[in-house]
Amino acid sequence: MAFSLRHSKALSMSAAVAAAVALAACGAGKNDTGSNSSGATSTGNPITVGTTDSVIALDPAGSYDFGSLTIEENIYQFLMQVPAGAKAPQPDAAQSCDFSTPTTYKCTMKPNLKFSNGDPLTAKDVAFSFQRVITINNPNGPSSLLGSMKSVKAEGSDVVFTLKNPNDQTWPFVLGTSAGPIVDSKVFPADKLLPDDQVVGSGPYTITSFQKNQLAQFTANPNYSGPNKAKTSQITMKYYTTSDNLKLDVQNGAIDIAYRTLTPTDISSLKSDSNVKVLTGAGGELRYIVFNLKTMPGDNEAQKLAIRRAMAYSVDRQDLATNVYKGLYQPAYSMLPQGIAYATEPFKDVYGDKPNPAKAQSVLAAAGVKTPVALHIDYVSDGHYGETSGDEYNQIKRQLEATKLFTVQLQGTAYTTYSEERVKDTYPIYQLGWFPDFVDGDNYLFNFLNPTNFVHAHYCDNTKPTAPCIKDGVLPLLTQEETKSGQARAEAFTKLQKILATGTMPYLPLLSGNQVAVTGTDISGVQETLDPTYLFRMWLLSKS
Amino acid sequence: MATTKTSSGSLRSYLITRLLLVIPMVWILVTLVFFVLRVVGNPIKSAFGQLPPEEIARREHAAGLDRPLITQYWSYLKNVAHLDFGVALTDHTPISEILRVNGAATLELTFWAVVFALAVGVPLGRIAARHRDRFPDVGLRLFGVLAYAIPVFFLGLLLKLLFSVQLGWLPVSGRASPEVEVAINEVTPNTHLYLINSILYGDNEYIWDVIKHTILPAVALGLLVAGIFLRLVRVNLLQTLRSDYVEAARARGIRERRVVRKHAFKNALIPVITVMGLQIAALLGGAVLTEETFEWQGIGYKLVYYLGRQDYIAVQGIVTAIAVIVALISFLIDVIAAVIDPRVRY
Numbered sequence: 001m002a003f004s005l006r007h008s009k010a011l012s013m014s015a016a017v018a019a020a021v022a023l024a025a026c027g028a029g030k031n032d033t034g035s036n037s038s039g040a041t042s043t044g045n046p047i048t049v050g051t052t053d054s055v056i057a058l059d060p061a062g063s064y065d066f067g068s069l070t071i072e073e074n075i076y077q078f079l080m081q082v083p084a085g086a087k088a089p090q091p092d093a094a095q096s097c098d099f100s101t102p103t104t105y106k107c108t109m110k111p112n113l114k115f116s117n118g119d120p121l122t123a124k125d126v127a128f129s130f131q132r133v134i135t136i137n138n139p140n141g142p143s144s145l146l147g148s149m150k151s152v153k154a155e156g157s158d159v160v161f162t163l164k165n166p167n168d169q170t171w172p173f174v175l176g177t178s179a180g181p182i183v184d185s186k187v188f189p190a191d192k193l194l195p196d197d198q199v200v201g202s203g204p205y206t207i208t209s210f211q212k213n214q215l216a217q218f219t220a221n222p223n224y225s226g227p228n229k230a231k232t233s234q235i236t237m238k239y240y241t242t243s244d245n246l247k248l249d250v251q252n253g254a255i256d257i258a259y260r261t262l263t264p265t266d267i268s269s270l271k272s273d274s275n276v277k278v279l280t281g282a283g284g285e286l287r288y289i290v291f292n293l294k295t296m297p298g299d300n301e302a303q304k305l306a307i308r309r310a311m312a313y314s315v316d317r318q319d320l321a322t323n324v325y326k327g328l329y330q331p332a333y334s335m336l337p338q339g340i341a342y343a344t345e346p347f348k349d350v351y352g353d354k355p356n357p358a359k360a361q362s363v364l365a366a367a368g369v370k371t372p373v374a375l376h377i378d379y380v381s382d383g384h385y386g387e388t389s390g391d392e393y394n395q396i397k398r399q400l401e402a403t404k405l406f407t408v409q410l411q412g413t414a415y416t417t418y419s420e421e422r423v424k425d426t427y428p429i430y431q432l433g434w435f436p437d438f439v440d441g442d443n444y445l446f447n448f449l450n451p452t453n454f455v456h457a458h459y460c461d462n463t464k465p466t467a468p469c470i471k472d473g474v475l476p477l478l479t480q481e482e483t484k485s486g487q488a489r490a491e492a493f494t495k496l497q498k499i500l501a502t503g504t505m506p507y508l509p510l511l512s513g514n515q516v517a518v519t520g521t522d523i524s525g526v527q528e529t530l531d532p533t534y535l536f537r538m539w540l541l542s543k544s
Numbered sequence: 545m546a547t548t549k550t551s552s553g554s555l556r557s558y559l560i561t562r563l564l565l566v567i568p569m570v571w572i573l574v575t576l577v578f579f580v581l582r583v584v585g586n587p588i589k590s591a592f593g594q595l596p597p598e599e600i601a602r603r604e605h606a607a608g609l610d611r612p613l614i615t616q617y618w619s620y621l622k623n624v625a626h627l628d629f630g631v632a633l634t635d636h637t638p639i640s641e642i643l644r645v646n647g648a649a650t651l652e653l654t655f656w657a658v659v660f661a662l663a664v665g666v667p668l669g670r671i672a673a674r675h676r677d678r679f680p681d682v683g684l685r686l687f688g689v690l691a692y693a694i695p696v697f698f699l700g701l702l703l704k705l706l707f708s709v710q711l712g713w714l715p716v717s718g719r720a721s722p723e724v725e726v727a728i729n730e731v732t733p734n735t736h737l738y739l740i741n742s743i744l745y746g747d748n749e750y751i752w753d754v755i756k757h758t759i760l761p762a763v764a765l766g767l768l769v770a771g772i773f774l775r776l777v778r779v780n781l782l783q784t785l786r787s788d789y790v791e792a793a794r795a796r797g798i799r800e801r802r803v804v805r806k807h808a809f810k811n812a813l814i815p816v817i818t819v820m821g822l823q824i825a826a827l828l829g830g831a832v833l834t835e836e837t838f839e840w841q842g843i844g845y846k847l848v849y850y851l852g853r854q855d856y857i858a859v860q861g862i863v864t865a866i867a868v869i870v871a872l873i874s875f876l877i878d879v880i881a882a883v884i885d886p887r888v889r890y
Contacts, residue, residue: 046723048722048723054635054849054853055635056634056635056636057635057636062636139602140634140636193636209726209730211645212635212637213635214725214841215722215725215726215729217722217726236722236723238718238722240839241839241845241849241852242836242839245716245839248704248708248716248717249717251709252708252709254716
């Protein structure tokens with residue numbers, strides 16, 4: 001029997017499926033909806049933002065992560081916050097804040113503030129908000145950020161914080177972190193977390209729909225009377241797990257903004273697409289190499305220092321930023337990334353911004369180090385510091401070996417094992433990265449340089465005179481930057497950064513993160529919010 | 545009459561036996577999941593390895609992970625028996641909530657994938673059998689092998705590149721456009737099945753939006769099983785066409801097309817039902833990759849999400865739930881097969 005399409009019902013059924021695809025095409029490109037499910041008055045065209053971040057919780061006492069803070073930033077108010085483009089916090093819900101005694105920090109509230117449900121926002125709510133973070137002490141929460149707070153109380157329209165350390169210059173920054181959102185004391189329980197679908201804030205936006213890590217819809221808060229008035233009344237946040245779908249959707253116009261995080265390859269490809277804008281701003285993330293001062297190569301301290309300095313002369317940060325990260329990172333010549341107040345570039349001044357093998361060789365020769373020096377460098381292989389860490393360290397290996405002064409053996413390890421092993425002196429030279437808790441220089445230095453530092457690479461294990469940090473004289477400078485303001489603080493930061501490049505040099509800063517967002521050509525306001533705070537200020541966004 | 549009694553009695557005893565077998569099957573599955581995940585490592589350290597040891601210890605105590613393993617196991621079994629699969633460590637979401645919300649998404653995707661697989665695999669298998677060893681048969685067999693062999697995520701990428709990026713006909717990912725998704729999740733009752741929700745919402749544009757988002761994931765996943773159905777129907781139909789009763793029909797002068805349609809085809813479909821049961825596990829496995837490829841927020845998507853965050857409590861809960869679902873569906877398929885085909889119960 002001859003095969004005949006005409007007589008085959010079966011093929012017709014198969015064709016029907018193909019027809020469904022074609023039929024779908026007929027409706028493609030149509031603007032499906034434009035309704036505002038909340039019924040709020042519409043201002044500006046609705047905007048959809050895509051992100052690969054995820055949300056832990058919308059109750060501030062139970063979250064301390066980028067995904068949650070991105071929402072909290074927009075639905076809650078803070079006493080103080082760093083405005084877009086600024087480097088220091090300014091009053092937000094507070095009218096003014098200052099030290100009334102060395103250990104007392106007092107904020108006076110703005111009058112007539114209201115939560116989105118109409119409840120008045122008072123100093124009592126603020127004290128309640130901070131106290132419940134401590135009381136709940138949730139494992140995923142930000143209570144650790146309030147380590148320097150002894151107590152908090154409301155006195156009329158004032159909020160009074162008693163601090164453990166006098167003149168704590170980091171405290172105003174802490175008020176704008178994940179620990180600082182102000183919640184409604186009539187709605188939030190004092191001793192446990194509130195479910196995501198019941199949270200109430202007083203920020204520029206309210207949440208009108210929330211499907212965790214799937215979709216969130218924000219509508220301008222009609223009760224908000226602060227300076228951050230929303231330019232767009234309705235913003236939707238769509239959550240992705242893979243950056244390739246995020247990239248395709250922003251490219252196709254299915255979403256308006258792709259914010260955190262596209263891969264270097266995606267960004268490189270999008271730069272040549274005329275339908276989108278690739279926007280870059282300074283970020284606060286730092287990538288650096290740690291030297292274990294006990295186990296790194298070198299027969300004595302002088303040789304070890306020479307090897308560290310020779311490596312500093314040999315790495316090419318610009319090459320890493322351009323060829324490995326395609327602009328996602330920029331060279332870092334200090335432990336304080338550019339964009340942070342008081343940041344300088346001592347590593348550039350001392351070692352230059354291009355590899356200098358001749359200098360590297362002379363440093364090694366002066367210390368009597370035999371070349372090539374065999375280096376064993378460890379890095380995190382499972383994406384904890386990004387999927388491109390392997391490429392980054394392979395490039396560093398090529399750079400170091402190109403000088404003929406080093407031979408490099410690389411070893412990648414999953415972060416869980418890595419984090420345990422690195423503090424046991426297992427790794428002589430290794431990768432680490434730092435995301436700041438808040439954008440003050442102290443957060444980039446204190447955690448690395450004080451005797452209780454988290455690195456444990458023998459730079460500052462104790463306060464004995466032989467400890468390298470004591471020899472370098474960093475501890476008095478740390479105290480100075482923590483407790484003094486103005487010129488004295490600026491001087492301390494400048495000196496600390498310089499010592500880190502010219503003294504024992506326990507760390508080699510490599511790259512600091514750029515923030516990248518990709519938007520449609522009709523979107524504005526994104527560039528303004530891309531700063532080291534990592535705050536995504538939705539109120540600045542608009543669509544023409 | 546006596547025959548009917550014997551028949552229904554054997555069916556009853558068959559079903560009871562099968563039902564009783566589900567219990568040890570589920571027990572073995574949940575036990576394996578529990579101990580395999582404990583072998584992998586400490587769930588708290590995996591999820592929060594960067595925290596100080598004292599904080600890790602505090603969290604282990606809070607999660608009951610500092611108790612003897614057998615105590616943990618007993619508590620876990622009791623909770624599973626009450627359908628309590630725990631709470632995710634990283635984002636506090638109850639696993640039962642994930643099963644309710646994301647499970648509906650997987651159900652919807654799997655349903656449409658099966659519809660597609662049947663719509664494509666069964667008729668094409670019939671055509672292949674009718675044209676045995678000729679060009680259509682060879683071509684369709686090749687198609688069947690390719691459909692089965694091609695990795696589902698790769699097929700998904702190809703479909704996206706063609707229909708979404710190049711042609712711009714269909715959306716890249718998701719279950720609906722963001723605005724539609726927000727709106728249809730507000731309907732009452734919220735079934736979490738988007739096609740039903742969009743119908744309840746009553747806007748044709750929304751229904752169309754949901755259908756457009758469903759096509760590519762359903763095709764990608766459905767093709768995997770369509771290839772199996774195609775080959776199965778072909779083989780069974782060829783066997784049936786050689787059987788005595790079909791020869792008898794031919795001898796009576798009935799035309800070949802009618803012989804195939806009326807006498808052979810229905811009987812050839814019986815094994816497909818049994819194989820469908822076996823394919824449920826394959827479909828759920830394929831759904832993990834399909835959901836990831838298309839950002840389809842089903843339980844497979846959530847499984848990958850929590851694996852990425854090394855949240856083994858969530859992984860344990862989801863895998864246990866999937867194991868229970870597969871066991872129950874296998875039982876249901878056995879029941880259906882036994883009702884349709886009396887040979888099964890003897």
